[in-house]
Amino acid sequence: MKYMELIEKRCSIREFRGRELNEGQTQEIKAYFENSGRLDPDIEVELVISAGDEYKKRLEGSAGYRGNAFGAPAYLTILSEKKDKYLLNAGYIAEELILKLTDMGLSSCWLTTNGSDNVKRALHLEESTKEAVVVIACGYGKKESALTRLDIHTPSNIKVKTRKGHIAPKIAQEDLVYYKVWGEPMDWNIIDPTLDRAFYAASLAPSFLNKQPYRYVYTDDLVILYRMKEDSETTREDLYLDAGATMANFDLVYTAHRSPDKRWICQEITEAGQVEAPDGYRFVAYFDVL
Numbered sequence: 001m002k003y004m005e006l007i008e009k010r011c012s013i014r015e016f017r018g019r020e021l022n023e024g025q026t027q028e029i030k031a032y033f034e035n036s037g038r039l040d041p042d043i044e045v046e047l048v049i050s051a052g053d054e055y056k057k058r059l060e061g062s063a064g065y066r067g068n069a070f071g072a073p074a075y076l077t078i079l080s081e082k083k084d085k086y087l088l089n090a091g092y093i094a095e096e097l098i099l100k101l102t103d104m105g106l107s108s109c110w111l112t113t114n115g116s117d118n119v120k121r122a123l124h125l126e127e128s129t130k131e132a133v134v135v136i137a138c139g140y141g142k143k144e145s146a147l148t149r150l151d152i153h154t155p156s157n158i159k160v161k162t163r164k165g166h167i168a169p170k171i172a173q174e175d176l177v178y179y180k181v182w183g184e185p186m187d188w189n190i191i192d193p194t195l196d197r198a199f200y201a202a203s204l205a206p207s208f209l210n211k212q213p214y215r216y217v218y219t220d221d222l223v224i225l226y227r228m229k230e231d232s233e234t235t236r237e238d239l240y241l242d243a244g245a246t247m248a249n250f251d252l253v254y255t256a257h258r259s260p261d262k263r264w265i266c267q268e269i270t271e272a273g274q275v276e277a278p279d280g281y282r283f284v285a286y287f288d289v290l
């Protein structure tokens with residue numbers, strides 16, 4: 001798949017036509033999921049696709065901002081074993097899956113959840129011993145010009161308005177990536193073009209309330225990712241899912257052009273401490289680009 005193109009094309013769609021996914025599409029999504037990348041392949045994950053009228057209303061109140069799950073023709077739920085880094089891993093897998101949906105011409109919107117148990121109850125998944133960590137609304141989106149957009153300020157201040165086109169504004173690369181020291185700007189004129197594109201891809205990832213609650217530091221040989229601490233609006237779950245999604249975008253673009261054996265490492269290293277990230281940030285992972 002042409003990941004950079006798909007990353008640029010992807011956007012959250014929140015209104016769906018009635019058209020259902022067919023059996024072939026469902027199988028294609030499942031097959032892709034089974035073979036897609038993992039941050040930690042030792043964490044068992046599973047994909048359940050809940051489709052049809054029965055499910056259109058069942059998730060209301062259990063997933064989505066203010067419980068709004070958009071009555072989608074299908075919901076994709078990622079169930080995961082609850083192990084160290086399972087949220088990061090699920091966020092990473094979900095973003096790659098959403099890019100596959102984009103490639104298939106399907107629209108989607110990631111939905112925050114009101115707890116795994118609520119989602120499992122709503123979607124008849126109580127028997128699973130895994131956690132429902134990601135829910136994605138999926139289907140054929142309504143025509144762009146007719147779409148209702150969310151203007152997100154805070155969870156309690158989400159304005160619904162109709163506007164043409166769709167671009168959720170993202171933080172510029174300059175504000176997302178620092179050079180060696182926290183806050184120090186990168187010189188984008190001398191950076192390896194592949195790395196430049198990978199950071200651009202990372203900056204376009206979906207995030208809870210579009211907050212992009214993470215920053216990257218580039219040290220010439222490492223790319224280090226930090227995430228913000230929890231606050232009254234953003235849960236630990238969403239913060240890690242956000243981080244997993246941006247890591248996936250970086251990885252998919254970087255490794256497509258460079259050594260495919262490179263990957264994110266989630267163990268803290270000395271260099272991460274030397275960056276002197278402010279108190280509100282925590283180390284997540286590093287990527288060796290040498």
Ligand SMILES: Cc1cc2nc3c(=O)[nH]c(=O)nc-3n(C[C@H](O)[C@H](O)[C@H](O)COP(=O)(O)O)c2cc1C
Nearest residue numbers: 011012064065110111112168206207208209210241
């Ligand atoms: C972990 C996570 C949870 C999200 N939850 C919701 C949600 O509940 N409802 C919603 O409309 N969008 C949700 N989104 C989508 C974001 O609002 C969206 O990614 C962001 O506004 C940027 O817009 P874009 O996806 O079009 O680039 C979520 C995204 C992530 C990564």
